[in-house]
Amino acid sequence: MLSSLRTIGLVAALTAALLPAVPASAAPPFAGYAFFYFTGESSPIGEQIYVATSNGNNPLDFREANGGRPILESSLGELGVRDPFILRSPGGDRFYLLATDLKINGGRGWDAAQRTGSRSIMVWESTDLRNWSRQRSVQVSPPTAGNTWAPEAFWDARRGTYVVYWASKLYASSDPGHTGSSYNRMMYATTRDFVTFSPAQVWIDPGYSVIDSTVIEHNGVYYRYTKDERNNSSSSPCSKFITAEKSSDLLSPSYSFVAECIGKATSSSPGLSAGEGPTGFKSNTEDKWYLFIDEYGGRGYVPFETTDLASGRWTMSAGARLPASPRHGTVLPVTQAELDRLNAPPAPVRASADGLVAHWPLVSSAADVSGHGYDGVVAGRASFSSGSLLLQGGHVQLPDNLLTGVQAVTVSADVLVVPAQQTPYFLYGFGNTAPGGAGDGYLFSTGDTYRGALATGNWATEQGVGSGQALPRGVWRSVTLTVGSGVGALYLGGVEVARSSGVTRRPSEVGSGITTANYLGRSVYASDKPFLGRMKNVRLYNRALTAAEVAALR
Known part of the structure; x- marks a missing residue:
């Protein structure tokens, strides 16, 4: 069952030492992609996690798995989860899925969600993408935070730890009710097991609101893509679109500028009305990268592509077939065995002799x-x-x-x-x-x-x-x-x-x-x-x- 609540033998591994990164030559070849996402506030079940699978190694052709129904539902916190992010462990034998603890459909609204929202992230684990551990809620943000949005993670080989990053509004310690003004900035903490985290620190704070960072690494360079959350105006024409930066150190406080306005339509190229929740990945078959950007309030995810990350130039992909209403999520390269498991029908229930x-x-x-x-x-x-x-x-x-x-x-x-x-x-x-x-x-x-x-x-x-x-x-x-x-x-x-x-x-x-x-x-x-x-x-x-x-x- 895709979203089985049964523990699958993952508990003992929580305290085990992480395996070293597996060389690409030793890893099984990737045969396709799994797309984890949520479908927005209008879903009748509320915000939960879905998955779609690609048509082989075509990164622009996806179909809903699990009958188009959620694979994971939240039973903790706000009882809704958004912005699912999944990563494979450096040893290749485990997956961690993180999500925002937030329910807008039937919830308290956007303002309350950023003043007195959840300070925790939701975590699931799996060894096969089919069976999942029991959901756990882990508090990562400090008491001054009003929210904890869109958590992602990256294995930092230099430090030997995962870096988990998310957006939070921070309020003054003298304002415990979080009634004053604030803005979102990107925070981070480190972990080796997604159970125990270091104290949160600020990662990105340009003096205005930024959210939804994601990272692509290539040849020792980290390319970071972040949504500029300012209100759109003539003085900030790239607001509500994606900014790209780069650094040779994942946790550098000073990334170099690469490009801005990524995803925005121009007179010479099609684009979006606004964009957030970027998720990036490399093609399994060629030196090409894809950046899916969520056109919130519009089409949902729209794919862009480039053959040169350093250029900052992204072109809208043609002929994409994505699942219905995909919102902020992750595209993960997967093996044929993993693809087959995701696409397999559910097994009949087990029963005793008496039924x-x-x-x-x-x-x-x-x-x-x-x-x-x-x-x-x-x-x-x-x-x-x-x-x-x-x-x-x-x-x-x-x-x-x-x-x-x-x-x-x-x-x-x-x-x-x-x-x-x-x-x-x-x-x-x-x-x-x-x-x-x-x-x-x-x-x-x-x-x-x-x-x-x-x-x-x-x-x-x-x-x-x-x-x-x-x-x-x-x-x-x-x-x-x-x-x-x-x-x-x-x-x-x-x-x-x-x-x-x-x-x-x-x-x-x-x-x-x-x-x-x-x-x-x-x-x-x-x-x-x-x-x-x-x-x-x-x-x-x-x-x-x-x-x-x-x-x-x-």
Whole structure:
């Protein structure tokens, strides 16, 4: 699964010594590119991480992987992530993915995000680009910072450490509420493991706002590309575009000027209305470099190219086919094996002999005790107490693709609904968030009229079963939905309360086997009302249990 929340044996390596850089001749040949990005504030799921893969070694021809759905979703901090940056370790055997902890869709707005926003970066690790470690939040900015935006990293062989850099507004220490004026400058810290970081220092401060630096190294020279964030005016005509500098020392406080206004349209060449989030990479097959620049408020990423980094001259690439709505991210050269793994369909879920896929007791964690490793992550206002999960607006984020290959299904849980619960509300949801469209859909149960439904597209494709009665409040009740052989059934307290012969669609048809929005305590859509109360003892089966088996669940 592309965004599995299971730890994949990375913990022990966090403290291991980093391997030395592998000579290019020893590295497997690159056969294509992986493009990690987010899609902007308008996405129905909010800001999360997507990936697209290239058509072989063509750096201008990409298709969405994972069915065009997110591969990673945030369960920490702001519950949204932007500006994903991925790098390969110098030994070539590990990947680190960094992202901004920021959610504008449903968040507090841009001003608050720069005054009292997150001072942390989000980090994931992988050895294969397919399976990812559990997300962690690492605070890197000082208390005077109001935000921590667009983190990137570069292996500094001279110092034997990673240099991580990002943009922050810094406020006076005498202004703890960050109410005064400030501007973004580029900060940096060093790390060897992306767990422990040195104190942050200023890297770029021209006296006005700059953000979104990225670096390309060639023949011992570091070319740095940064967005000039000043308001556009006649006195600063290159504002809102990219400035290029160079240095032989990555951390030099004084880079030499190369060019400005990169990406801006001129009378003789096409360009952008404005640009940010540059990501640069070298062609796998020739001495050519590409700089993708995000035309925010416009087309999203637009590719530019050059054969001479020192010249500072970049030309808009022709004939590019990029994924839909790509925003600030990273293009990473990858091997054929890595490309194949990213493009592979999800594997069918694992199940025990009795059909049990996962069992989440929710006593003190969201761990799956079935032995299949489908651990969940608690997000938002949720906590464990009194032997159950207390949900006060939070939820449990479950791994992706829990319905892959599932021809029939049973979902059972013990729930306690608080008297103040607003309606309509959802107990759980397995599926995807894109409204309508081929390959989407969901499986859910609601509590206000106590019903369950399965859809393979939007609401018009729903087939369900309803009891016509609301769940009782203030008391524990077991709720069970079964779907199989064209029949849907609902049980309350182990007793059947509704049955329908009109549920002919199979769970495996939801998202064509790809589901990236699987939750306990909420629906697949963030705008729907969450479940408020307590939950425990949640089970998922890949078959429809019989009435006797449901009655025997404890």
